Amino acid sequence: MEIRAGVTVILGLLCLLKMVESRSISAAYTNTVDVEYTGMGTCRKHSAALTEFGGVGDGKTSNTKAFKAAIDHLSQYASDGGALLLVPPGKWLTGSFNLTSHFTLFLHKDAVVLASQDESEWPHVEVLPSYGRGRDAPGGRFSSLIFGTNLTDVVITGNNGTIDGQGSTWWDKFRQDKLNATRPYMIEIMYSNQIQISNLTLINSPSWFVHPVYSSDIIIQWLTILAPIDSPNTDGIDPDSCSNTLIEDCFIVSGDDCIAVKSGWDGYGIRFGMPTKQLAIRRLNCISPDSATIALGSEMSGGIQDVRAEDINALNTQSGVRIKTAVGRGGYVKDIFARNMEFKTMKYVFWMTGSYGSHPDPQFDPKALPLIQNINYQDVKAENVTYSARLDGIEGDTFKGICISNADITLTEKPKELQWNCTNVEGVTSNVNPKACDLLPEKEEKFDCPFPEDKLPIDDVQLKTCSSIVQY
Ligand SMILES: *[C@@H]1O[C@H](CO)[C@@H](O)[C@H](O)[C@H]1NC(C)=O
Ligand SMILES: *[C@@H]1O[C@H](CO)[C@@H](O)[C@H](O)[C@H]1NC(C)=O
Ligand SMILES: *[C@@H]1O[C@H](CO)[C@@H](O)[C@H](O)[C@H]1NC(C)=O
Ligand SMILES: *[C@@H]1O[C@H](CO)[C@@H](O)[C@H](O)[C@H]1NC(C)=O
Ligand SMILES: *[C@@H]1O[C@H](CO)[C@@H](O)[C@H](O)[C@H]1NC(C)=O
Ligand SMILES: *[C@@H]1O[C@H](CO)[C@@H](O)[C@H](O)[C@H]1NC(C)=O
Ligand SMILES: *[C@@H]1O[C@H](CO)[C@@H](O)[C@H](O)[C@H]1NC(C)=O
Secondary structure: OHHHHHHHHHHHHHHHHHHHHHHHHHOOOOOEEEEEEEEOOOOOOEEEEHHHHOOOOEEEEEOHHHHHHHHHHHHHHOOOOOEEEEEOOEEEEEOOEEOOOOEEEEEOOOEEEEEOOOHHHOOEEOOOOOOOOOOOOOOOEEOOOEEEEOOEEEEEEEOOEEEEOOOHHHHHHHHOOOOOOEOOOOEEEEOOEEEEEEEEEEEOOOOOOEEEEOOEEEEEEEEEEEOOOOOOOOOOEOOEOOEEEEEEEEEEEOOOOOEEEEOOOHHHHHHHOOOEEEEEEEEEEEEEEEEEEEEEOOOOOOOEEEEEEEEEEEEEEEEEEEEEOOOOOOOEEEEEEEEEEEEEEEEEEEEEEOOOOOOOOOOOOOOOOOEEEEEEEEEEEEEEEEEEEEEEOEOOEOEEEEEEEEEEEEEOOOOOOOOEEEEOEEEEEEEEEOOOOOOOOEOOOOOOOOOOOOOOHHHHOOOEEEEEEEEO
């Protein structure tokens, strides 16, 4: 009896051991990766892979819960050195998820995050206070795929891993007017500071791609952003009521503006009163046949000030640095500087529009006139151009202090006769060919339009090399 019992116990133990062993084998990490990146915040003390939280990278299983579980778990380290979440190689289908502070989301080069096309995977969130309602729909808005609010020190990066918004179903629903809320953006970070978004390929967003709003101290670099050139509202990067922002080395192909600088809409934006200021944009490459390389507006009611754009290249794009505004917008666009721009195949090199339609409410304030002032363009080369300029100010609200120097424009085979069409604008030009309109007289003595020599605070931020060993 005793021996038998002993054997049974031993057999039982062996069984248990075997179970434990096989469990640990099935859960064993077969891969280890040394994740290295240059980060804006502090390097992270903790790390984990999405697979530790039940993530399945088969392109079919929903990972919405896995992302939530992972980030909820890692948020406990926010005050203990921060954490990094690795998205390993694979195709990770997910709905909207929320970020946390002192956090890095890192996409392996062979990781593809696929946005779910199931509306129930996308919670509705409050409309933006500076917009008054969802931008295209009266019924509020969907949360973005990757959303963060009231955060500090967040990095979204990778070795050029991909986020695929799978936007086509959203575009179709939008065109067929089947949505009662505004389409989700790909990445939206709100009321936050110290944000870095870098080294990723972003494709086919349902709507705008990258939307930092009411935030500051932002670096966006080395992004490849791609959407079909006829896709609706697929703006590349939209800094919106943000300060101290750097956007550099991005390549953007879009159905809308490559970069659109914003600050709220009509009365809502005026009341909210939060400008976009201290924005540097460098080494941008853009393709957007129906929109601007860089748009300022049309939602600019909280003001746009101190934008510095340089080394800008665009191919087959409707316009360069365009101002869009309207009566009712209020606010201002002032102290804008752009230099060293090269354009090939463009409809309007210089375009300012004072009668941009679209209002959140029909009862906008007709006395809310925008102030457009001190707009400077230096060193512009453009080939195969249809119109050199169309500059439409607002009657009784002249766009003032426009300066254009050293612009060399070559026209298409059949150029329009009126190359410079100017109304309600005032300024000067130097060394501009073809010659500008009478409202922008050429100065006899050649000069360069100004460009600030000082640095923005964001230029002084030192990026650190961070590395973590992560198993998955
Ligand atoms: C993310 O946070 C927002 C605001 O707190 C909330 O409304 C939304 O439901 C959250 N999204 C998810 C997926 O939990
Ligand atoms: C986020 O910050 C804004 C602005 O400071 C504040 O109004 C809001 O209540 C904060 N939200 C949360 C969830 O803390
Ligand atoms: C990000 O891109 C830059 C430029 O290509 C490169 O030097 C850097 O190594 C990249 N970082 C990562 C983490 O891949
Ligand atoms: C990142 O991937 C995109 C898309 O495949 C590619 O066009 C781009 O050149 C890549 N960038 C880098 C730095 O490797
Ligand atoms: C959205 O619109 C659909 C179809 O028009 C309707 O059935 C549904 O109830 C609406 N949902 C909300 C939240 O308004
Ligand atoms: C010049 O621009 C026109 C559009 O105005 C376009 O059809 C044509 O292909 C362009 N030519 C070249 C050489 O890029
Ligand atoms: C010039 O611009 C005005 C608007 O300010 C427009 O009405 C007019 O048609 C334009 N003229 C030409 C020839 O394009």
